[in-house]
Amino acid sequence: MPAQTPAALLLLLLLAVRGGGAPGAEETLRPPARIGVIGAGIGGTSAAYFLRQKFGRDVLIDVFERGEVGGRLATLNVDGQDYEAGGSILHPLNLHMKQLVKDQGLSAIQSQGELLGFYNGEELVFEESSWYIWTFIKRLWYYGLNYLRMSTWIEENLVNFMRIYHYQSHEYAFSSNEGLLHALGGASFTQLLNQTIGEAMQKAGFSPKFISEIAVPILEFCFGQGVDMNAFVGIIALTGTDPGLWSVEGGNKLICNELLSTSEARLISGTVLSLEEKTQHNRRSGDLEKQYEVTYHSESGLTTDVYDIILIATPLQPEIANIAFHNFNPPIPEFSRHYHQTVTTLVHGHINATFFGYQDPSQFQLSSIFSMDYPKLFINSISIVSPVKKTAPKQPSGPPVWRVFSPEPLTKGQLSLLFSSYDSVFEKRWLAYPQYNPPEKSPPIILHDQMYYLSGIEWTASCIEMNVIAAKNAALLAHHRWYKKLDKVDQEDLQERLKTEL
Numbered sequence: 001m002p003a004q005t006p007a008a009l010l011l012l013l014l015l016a017v018r019g020g021g022a023p024g025a026e027e028t029l030r031p032p033a034r035i036g037v038i039g040a041g042i043g044g045t046s047a048a049y050f051l052r053q054k055f056g057r058d059v060l061i062d063v064f065e066r067g068e069v070g071g072r073l074a075t076l077n078v079d080g081q082d083y084e085a086g087g088s089i090l091h092p093l094n095l096h097m098k099q100l101v102k103d104q105g106l107s108a109i110q111s112q113g114e115l116l117g118f119y120n121g122e123e124l125v126f127e128e129s130s131w132y133i134w135t136f137i138k139r140l141w142y143y144g145l146n147y148l149r150m151s152t153w154i155e156e157n158l159v160n161f162m163r164i165y166h167y168q169s170h171e172y173a174f175s176s177n178e179g180l181l182h183a184l185g186g187a188s189f190t191q192l193l194n195q196t197i198g199e200a201m202q203k204a205g206f207s208p209k210f211i212s213e214i215a216v217p218i219l220e221f222c223f224g225q226g227v228d229m230n231a232f233v234g235i236i237a238l239t240g241t242d243p244g245l246w247s248v249e250g251g252n253k254l255i256c257n258e259l260l261s262t263s264e265a266r267l268i269s270g271t272v273l274s275l276e277e278k279t280q281h282n283r284r285s286g287d288l289e290k291q292y293e294v295t296y297h298s299e300s301g302l303t304t305d306v307y308d309i310i311l312i313a314t315p316l317q318p319e320i321a322n323i324a325f326h327n328f329n330p331p332i333p334e335f336s337r338h339y340h341q342t343v344t345t346l347v348h349g350h351i352n353a354t355f356f357g358y359q360d361p362s363q364f365q366l367s368s369i370f371s372m373d374y375p376k377l378f379i380n381s382i383s384i385v386s387p388v389k390k391t392a393p394k395q396p397s398g399p400p401v402w403r404v405f406s407p408e409p410l411t412k413g414q415l416s417l418l419f420s421s422y423d424s425v426f427e428k429r430w431l432a433y434p435q436y437n438p439p440e441k442s443p444p445i446i447l448h449d450q451m452y453y454l455s456g457i458e459w460t461a462s463c464i465e466m467n468v469i470a471a472k473n474a475a476l477l478a479h480h481r482w483y484k485k486l487d488k489v490d491q492e493d494l495q496e497r498l499k500t501e502l
């Protein structure tokens with residue numbers, strides 16, 4: 001046997017270390033020519049951005065949008081100023097959003113410290129005070145150690161959650177949402193999808209009083225639903241009590257426009273009607289290739305286009321996307337579970353403090369009221385909101401703008417109960433987030449060979465950052481699967497492995 005030269009040995013070693021796919025696989029496999037992304041919300045636009053990073057400059061990326069870029073990130077104009085009407089609050093540890101906002105040259109606005117009250121349908125059961133020490137003492141007095149326990153509990157879960165950034169920076173991807181959660185916190189994390197937040201908080205030792213008076217109103221504010229949501233989304237909602245919350249200056253939706261233009265994707269304004277699997281002969285290689293035909297309706301009429309890879313970044317519920325799947329074998333599953341309706345109403349007016357149990361309305365100082373689960377009550381929350389643009393010194397005095405979240409549109413009668421006077425009212429109805437009902441099983445990410453579904457992650461938790469995490473995961477997954485680099489997909493023990501990886 002001939003002696004190996006050191007160089008050859010080195011090469012062998014290198015090949016062994018690379019493992020998985022064949023060396024240089026990326027050069028030998030044809031790159032995709034066209035990728036289609038459906039939906040230009042934060043999910044679709046960040047997906048376009050990550051796809052461009054992974055697949056390089058030659059691939060053509062089309063993003064379909066039937067409404068406005070931004071989707072559930074949207075503003076409403078009240079008397080010349082814009083206010084967030086959809087997804088509004090970001091957490092200081094939403095690292096993808098933080099990075100994207102910075103890279104796109106946008107800036108953050110910190111949320112104003114607000115005074116919060118908790119309402120039981122008749123009166124306020126707890127009110128924060130402008131003197132923080134007093135709030136702190138009242139919390140201890142009313143709820144013992146529950147508040148402190150909540151911050152440690154949230155932190156323990158966040159530590160696990162933050163691993164996703166490490167994994168994604170090393171380009172690891174997951175082929176299911178459960179698999180992604182499992183990689184972060186093992187079975188105890190996926191278990192969170194199998195229990196309600198009420199059960200999980202009880203098990204963690206929170207008092208029933210704290211759960212119903214404090215936790216439920218926070219959950220209702222964030223998701224229009226209470227203790228029956230899954231524990232994972234519940235914990236995400238409770239992180240909204242952390243300090244340092246922020247939003248994008250000028251409006252959260254701006255990030256979507258910036259991502260679209262940076263990704264050099266083509267925006268197609270139109271409604272996608274159907275997707276169909278097509279098998280075609282590659283003229284050069286003679287191979288059979290699978291492609292996807294997108295039929296959409298736009299100003300120029302009914303059109304079809306063919307793509308190598310498809311990313312779907314809208315909930316596929318018929319009442320939302322209404323996309324038909326033709327010719328898929330096995331067929332694409334039905335997406336019949338419902339989204340929860342939340343109505344945003346912006347009201348320029350004076351709140352009726354009497355309605356919230358105040359004897360002397362002049363004493364009323366709160367900027368936000370979250371309500372407990374009370375069947376007869378018609379709102380989830382009411383809060384003063386600031387314009388998305390940092391405004392000149394101080395606004396002229398006058399009534400503030402209040403944002404009300406409610407399950408149904410407010411009637412005139414309800415408005416005149418909530419407000420002692422008001423001049424303008426603006427309303428936006430959303431199918432906002434999933435109607436949670438654990439045990440939760442989230443839809444597949446891989447709908448077909450090269451067709452990926454991002455929005456299924458919302459069944460674990462629906463928020464801006466989760467959709468960006470899903471977008472990055474789908475872009476990585478699409479890339480690894482196209483180039484057959486399966487050693488980057490669904491790996492176990494990443495936490496251990498990354499300690500030693502270069």
Ligand SMILES: Cc1cc2nc3c(=O)[nH]c(=O)nc-3n(C[C@H](O)[C@H](O)[C@H](O)COP(=O)(O)OP(=O)(O)OC[C@H]3O[C@@H](n4cnc5c(N)ncnc54)[C@H](O)[C@@H]3O)c2cc1C
Nearest residue numbers: 039041042043066071072087088089272314321432463464
């Ligand atoms: C009232 C409200 C408050 C919220 N508050 C927060 C919050 O404070 N913090 C937070 O993190 N999250 C919040 N969220 C959730 C957050 O807004 C969403 O999770 C996120 O914006 C979803 O982004 P997405 O891109 O996945 O979906 P979407 O924004 O829904 O984007 C999907 C896009 O696809 C388009 N589309 C659908 N079907 C078709 C079709 N057939 N053809 C072409 N285009 C199509 C739609 O028009 C839409 O623009 C809130 C949501 C709502 C509604």
Ligand SMILES: *[C@@H]1O[C@H](CO)[C@@H](O)[C@H](O)[C@H]1NC(C)=O
Nearest residue numbers: 187190191193194439440441
């Ligand atoms: C959660 O429940 C589902 C059934 O609904 C089950 O298949 C799954 O194994 C459970 N997961 C855990 C971590 O217990």
Ligand SMILES: *[C@@H]1O[C@H](CO)[C@@H](O)[C@H](O)[C@H]1NC(C)=O
Nearest residue numbers: 352354355416417419420421
């Ligand atoms: C304010 O709320 C009280 C108590 O619900 C109600 O009686 C009153 O009609 C409301 N409206 C005004 C303008 O005070």
